[in-house]
Amino acid sequence: MKTFNIWYISSFVISLIVIIPVITVFSSYFESTSDYFELLKNTFLFEYISNSLILLSGVLILTLVIGVSTAYIVSFYSFPLSNFFKWSLILGFAVPPYIYAYSLTAFFENYGTAYTILKNLFGESNYNLFIPKFDGMIGAILSISFSIYAYVYILTRASFYFQSDNLIELGKNLGFTKIQSLFKIIIPSARPAIVAGLSLVAMETLSDFGAVDFFSVNTLTTAIYNSWLSFDDLAFSNQLSFYLLIFIFSLFIIENFSRRKAKYHSPLQGGFKVKKKIKLSGFKSFLAFFICFIILFFSFIFPISQMLYWTFLYPKNFFDLNIQSLIVNTLLLVSLSSIILIFFSFISNYGNRVNKSKFLNFLTTISISGYALPGVILAVAYITFIAWFDNTIINYFEIQSIKKIFIGSILGLVLAYFVRFYSLSCNGIKSSYEKLNNTLDESAYLAGYSKFKTFTNIHIPYLKSSIFFVIILISLEVIRELPITLILRPFNFETFATTAYIYASQDLLEAAAVPSLFLVLIASLFILIISRYILKEDNE
Amino acid sequence: MIIIIICIENNNQLQDKINDSFNFKGEKMRLLSLIAIMFSLLFGPAFADGHGVVNVYSARHYDSDVQLYEKFTAKTGIKVNVVSGKSGAIEKRIIEEGGGTADLYITADAGRLGAFKAKGMLQNGLTSEAIKSAVPKNFRTSSWVGIAKRARIVYFAPERVSGAELAGLTYESLADPKWKGRLVIRKSNNIYNQSLVASLIKNNGKKATAEWAEGVVSNMARTPKGNDRAQIMAVAAGEADIAVANTYYLALMLSGKKGAEQQEAAKKVKPFFPNQDDRGTHMNISGAGLVKGAPNKANAIALVEFLLSKEAQEHIVNNTFEYPMIAGVSPHELVVNMGLDFKQDLKTKVVNYGKNQADAVAAMTGAGWK
Amino acid sequence: MSKNYLELNKVDFQVGGITKIKNLSLKIKNKGEIVCLLGPSGIGKTTILRSIAGLEKINKGQIKLKSKILSSTSTHIEPEFRNISLSFQENALFPHYTIKKNIYFGNNRNKENGKKKIDPKKVIKILNIEKILNKYPHQISAGEAQRASLTRSLVSNPDLLLLDEPLSNIDENFKEEIQVKLKKILKEFKITTIIVTHDSYEAFYLGDKCGILLDKTLKQYDEPYNVYHYPNSVNVVNFLNRxxxxxxxxxxxxxxxxxxxxxxxxxxxxxxxxxxxxxxxxxxxxxxxxxxxxxxxxxxxxxxxxxxxxxxxxxxxxxxxxxxxxxxxxxxxxxxxxxxxxxxxxxxxxxxx
Structure with missing residues (x-):
């Protein structure tokens, strides 16, 4: 009884749900692919892989430079608005890569916004040939980088922030200049954090669908999607997924490992004092301000302005959009996913806590791997699995088909979100749950509190703020999420993300501006609410 | 989810414990009602069947389409459920759902409808008199019909391309070395290009078309990128001299819906209808296909018939700038201005676009057409 | 009255499947007695306390408190039903509650039992923690946290109080004062207590009896004077570094x-x-x-x-x-x-x- 209790069953079910898409991908790895695709395989496979690698290196370099430099500036120096930049630099998160891509195109395309500005400033002339065209690969790199550099920024900044003053003083003591200290002491000691940030960036980049699809850059992810859609070659699509997943899983492991390493940097209670920032003045102060402003401008102000401009230029789109129903839909998805994710995260975390079993821990580790699965692959695998299940198992028992319940339903959508975002919520709860020492539970038992009462009176109040934080994080991810929603959503059901995508894919970028704007504004609001947690400075 | 709840219900031991130490009754009722609400939310929209509905899977998502469906509902009382997306994803979902949900598949391009039919996903049934009399034979089959027409034509910059150069221009002559570095066209994965090349294969054969594709690739002014409108703007901006794009894009730009700049840009290019001296300009359709296993077949046919009515056709042409499918309806004024008296290729049946699609892709990719 | 207040009969103490202490028998005759257990670190002193509190199960022997079997091979009363208080060595204050709330958290059971109450205010005063009552655990020093934790355990007026290295984080110069106060409270309220410590002088001062744990067994269990002056084995001599x-x-x-x-x-x-x-x-x-x-x-x-x-x-x-x-x-x-x-x-x- 003890070894096979409710916690095992539930943790097992959770990990099973998460692992199904992965198994689906891997199981069809050895199936033969169609002859027709043989040609494409030979001509394009190399292109897909090299495109993915180019995209990845571009984004990694750009996010590294942007993330680390801004983190360094705001951590060590004080200059006008430096406190404002500290949190506003994470606003880029609010703009998903595909929406950034729309703005980028709208601004720089022939006869785009840049042309309008130049024409209004300098009069009629053909400026088109002089305006750089940020499309294709470059466009994709820029869109993704400005949207997700904040991963590097946040983690690096946290590492800088908690770096002991001793390190910097040590540098001074050794006679290093500021630049030498930066490269020889500060950055190397923040390396685990930087690597963790970059791994997240790499995972997001490889699983990005919206931006690369918009710019028609054929990466492994779009190739998986296309070979599944256009050529019905699920086996080939799954083979590509197999390679991609192996790559992503290794990043996932690197990330987890580096995170753990990065933890060593955070000091024990009381062992940390707020660092004095160096006050800049004159040109240096302006330079620091300028760099931060440029990044904030490109990551947030620029796309927002472009969308606002369009909304004002074509107000009809604003009034035509059924904003009310989009908000209701978004709220529905957000609340259902949050409730289910939090509920199961608690089951799994609490189960781990009271059971202390290695096997349970292993199941939990499996369950968080869903995040490594790109949304597109997840959705494809989900449908494949349900169809297979329906065709073989359900048909065999001759019962009602379950496809309608699981495909094109809110349930299906929420299930897929569950797989994708479970690691987010489970880890979010876990990280603060683990800080709640086990002896606290025992103290409560000894004070006469039952397990259930301990859970409701001690755990829940303690975890209140992390539950809130996780809910906001889930909401943020759900409203930004595109490919899963796109593939699995029910009839007459749109979110801001799908509306923007559908308009954009119909060459109606100006109509995509309104839902994009709403999406970004809601996301910004969420980010503002949790910026305190993200930039945690009280080390709690 | 279900399993977990069952487990909680059955695990008496746990429940006893909970009840022992905590008055759980009130909480439990609340918890159960919460679960009930969640279930109703989760499963609620999953059952969208009914008698007065038609489930449309649409790869076209213009706001004007929604208005059109509303008109249909007002007229017939049949509710139109829509799920929209890119055609590939829509098709895939219909296939995986395996019938029983989708009634009508609406998409642009006969090539897509043909290929979907070839996969066995469409059924016969669009054979009512109303449909047959409205749609010319070469724009319909028994399982899918055209709703609106478009032509894929050449746009040129009058400043840089003389009338003499253009005279007698055909799709075939786009491979002529005189256009070296002057031509822009979309990527090979674009369905409009695939259908155009499929029609060339039908008319000229595989080998000639493969050679043609190589000529076109060597004439390109840039690596293919962007949509049709971007090709037209590239000509306006001086990046190239001629572009291949569909008819309605220019009208869209001229309408001012894309802003003053694009309106102005559109005025810098002129349309040219190729192959006037032989089979005529390449025509394509937006169409609707009757999905296999459609649960609301009659409603689906009724919707197609409505889309082919004069009222609906006028609505479509004025919003999307396509050509009407039925006689007796005039295209939008801006489209009329581009010229109506051109020769349409009515010889090459659009059903060939789907049939020759694979060969078309092979010809283009073989030539290094990105 | 020949019944003992607390009885441990031939108990094996184990944690995570590893037996730490074998065949331990120990009796506390009367309510209000204080027993100190001494032993090198890692020997399993904490395990004994955790097992008595019910946080670990035992699979050999019997633990009886007030003639009621708490743990044996067949029974295991859950910790929340034992009325035994354990003050952990590491800080076990609830981080999201103030010190005051933490202390009154323990007071909960005090009322339920309807026993003679221990006035928390009095303990707070004696242990000198009035100043930190409205602070949160992360805002106070380790020594203060230990005193607060001790207060929490005391005010619940348990049948048995278990203290695990209760004064290990308290400043040396303040320690003796706290020891005196602690003993005063324990004696005044007749709280039966088992204290685990590695500080033999603390054990000798606080304990009515001292137990020396070595090599998985209880080597000597006697009054402090006797343990000090009449160690019963070479091991005890070596351990006490006499x-x-x-x-x-x-x-x-x-x-x-x-x-x-x-x-x-x-x-x-x-x-x-x-x-x-x-x-x-x-x-x-x-x-x-x-x-x-x-x-x-x-x-x-x-x-x-x-x-x-x-x-x-x-x-x-x-x-x-x-x-x-x-x-x-x-x-x-x-x-x-x-x-x-x-x-x-x-x-x-x-x-x-």
Whole structure:
């Protein structure tokens, strides 16, 4: 009884749900692919892989430079608005890569916004040939980088922030200049954090669908999607997924490992004092301000302005959009996913806590791997699995088909979100749950509190703020999420993300501006609410 | 989810414990009602069947389409459920759902409808008199019909391309070395290009078309990128001299819906209808296909018939700038201005676009057409 | 009344499948007694407390409190139903509650039991934590946290109080004061207590009885005086770091003979036959300094300990022995000097093995 209790069953079910898409991908790895695709395989496979690698290196370099430099500036120096930049630099998160891509195109395309500005400033002339065209690969790199550099920024900044003053003083003591200290002491000691940030960036980049699809850059992810859609070659699509997943899983492991390493940097209670920032003045102060402003401008102000401009230029789109129903839909998805994710995260975390079993821990580790699965692959695998299940198992028992319940339903959508975002919520709860020492539970038992009462009176109040934080994080991810929603959503059901995508894919970028704007504004609001947690400075 | 709840219900031991130490009754009722609400939310929209509905899977998502469906509902009382997306994803979902949900598949391009039919996903049934009399034979089959027409034509910059150069221009002559570095066209994965090349294969054969594709690739002014409108703007901006794009894009730009700049840009290019001296300009359709296993077949046919009515056709042409499918309806004024008296290729049946699609892709990719 | 208040009968204590302490039997006769358990770290002192509290199960033996079986091979009463309070070694304050709320958290059961109440205010005052009541655990020092945790355990007025290294984080100069106060409270409210500590002086002061845990067993369980003066085994001697054992031969009813030190007089704690070879416990305070003595040994080390010096001397047979000398002693001997020891040597209790 003890070894096979409710916690095992539930943790097992959770990990099973998460692992199904992965198994689906891997199981069809050895199936033969169609002859027709043989040609494409030979001509394009190399292109897909090299495109993915180019995209990845571009984004990694750009996010590294942007993330680390801004983190360094705001951590060590004080200059006008430096406190404002500290949190506003994470606003880029609010703009998903595909929406950034729309703005980028709208601004720089022939006869785009840049042309309008130049024409209004300098009069009629053909400026088109002089305006750089940020499309294709470059466009994709820029869109993704400005949207997700904040991963590097946040983690690096946290590492800088908690770096002991001793390190910097040590540098001074050794006679290093500021630049030498930066490269020889500060950055190397923040390396685990930087690597963790970059791994997240790499995972997001490889699983990005919206931006690369918009710019028609054929990466492994779009190739998986296309070979599944256009050529019905699920086996080939799954083979590509197999390679991609192996790559992503290794990043996932690197990330987890580096995170753990990065933890060593955070000091024990009381062992940390707020660092004095160096006050800049004159040109240096302006330079620091300028760099931060440029990044904030490109990551947030620029796309927002472009969308606002369009909304004002074509107000009809604003009034035509059924904003009310989009908000209701978004709220529905957000609340259902949050409730289910939090509920199961608690089951799994609490189960781990009271059971202390290695096997349970292993199941939990499996369950968080869903995040490594790109949304597109997840959705494809989900449908494949349900169809297979329906065709073989359900048909065999001759019962009602379950496809309608699981495909094109809110349930299906929420299930897929569950797989994708479970690691987010489970880890979010876990990280603060683990800080709640086990002896606290025992103290409560000894004070006469039952397990259930301990859970409701001690755990829940303690975890209140992390539950809130996780809910906001889930909401943020759900409203930004595109490919899963796109593939699995029910009839007459749109979110801001799908509306923007559908308009954009119909060459109606100006109509995509309104839902994009709403999406970004809601996301910004969420980010503002949790910026305190993200930039945690009280080390709690 | 279900399993977990069952487990909680059955695990008496746990429940006893909970009840022992905590008055759980009130909480439990609340918890159960919460679960009930969640279930109703989760499963609620999953059952969208009914008698007065038609489930449309649409790869076209213009706001004007929604208005059109509303008109249909007002007229017939049949509710139109829509799920929209890119055609590939829509098709895939219909296939995986395996019938029983989708009634009508609406998409642009006969090539897509043909290929979907070839996969066995469409059924016969669009054979009512109303449909047959409205749609010319070469724009319909028994399982899918055209709703609106478009032509894929050449746009040129009058400043840089003389009338003499253009005279007698055909799709075939786009491979002529005189256009070296002057031509822009979309990527090979674009369905409009695939259908155009499929029609060339039908008319000229595989080998000639493969050679043609190589000529076109060597004439390109840039690596293919962007949509049709971007090709037209590239000509306006001086990046190239001629572009291949569909008819309605220019009208869209001229309408001012894309802003003053694009309106102005559109005025810098002129349309040219190729192959006037032989089979005529390449025509394509937006169409609707009757999905296999459609649960609301009659409603689906009724919707197609409505889309082919004069009222609906006028609505479509004025919003999307396509050509009407039925006689007796005039295209939008801006489209009329581009010229109506051109020769349409009515010889090459659009059903060939789907049939020759694979060969078309092979010809283009073989030539290094990105 | 022959019933014991607490009884541990032949209990094996285990944690994570590893048996830490075997076959332990221990009795507390009356309510209000204080028992201190001493032992090296890692021996399983904490495990004993956790098992008594019900946080670990036992699979051999029996734990009885007030004649009621709490744990045995077949029964296990959950910790929340035991009314046993455990103050953890590490800070176990709820981080999201103020110190005050933390303390009153324990008061919960106090009311339920309808027993004589312990006024939290009084304990708070005695342990001097009024100032931190409205602070959160992360805002106070480790010593303050320990006192707060102690207060929480005390105010629940448990049937049995278990303290795990209760004063380990408290400043040395403040420790003695707290020890006095703690003992006062425990005695005043007659709280039966088991204290686990590694500080033998703390154990000797607080405990009515002391237990020495070594090699998975309870080696000695007796009053502090007896444990100190009459250690019952070589292991206990070594553990308490009480001195050195030197070989000696019993020469009479009150005499011993050692090759290096000569005649040693005193009362034997245990009986030894004349003529047997024994090991005599030689403690630093047993020897007296005398420059005129003919027993002169080499000084190999000298430590200043404030109130006294400790000289380490080497005997002819290469044994190191320690001697205390009052620090006002006029002679300041140096390393490598000779050091005289008064003869004949007289030791009050002769502890021999």
């Amino acid at each position: 001195g050195v054992l030197v070989p000696a031969k019993v020469t009479g009813q009150y005499t011993l003979e050692n090759d290096d030190l000569g005649l040693i007089k005193g009362n034997f704690v245990n009986e030894h036959k004349i003529g047997t070879q024994v090991k005599l416990l030689l403690q630093p305070e047993d020897l007296e300094h005398d420059d005129k003595s003919n027993l002169q040994l080499d000084i190999i080390d000298k430590k200043f300990k404030g109130t006294n010096f400790i000289y380490t001397l080497k005997t002819k047979s290469n044994k190191n022995i320690s001697v205390f000398v009052h620090s006002h002693h006029v002679h300041q001997h140096q390393i490598n000097d000779k050091f005289g020891i008064r003869k004949p040597i007289h030791i009050k209790h002769l502890v021999c093995f």
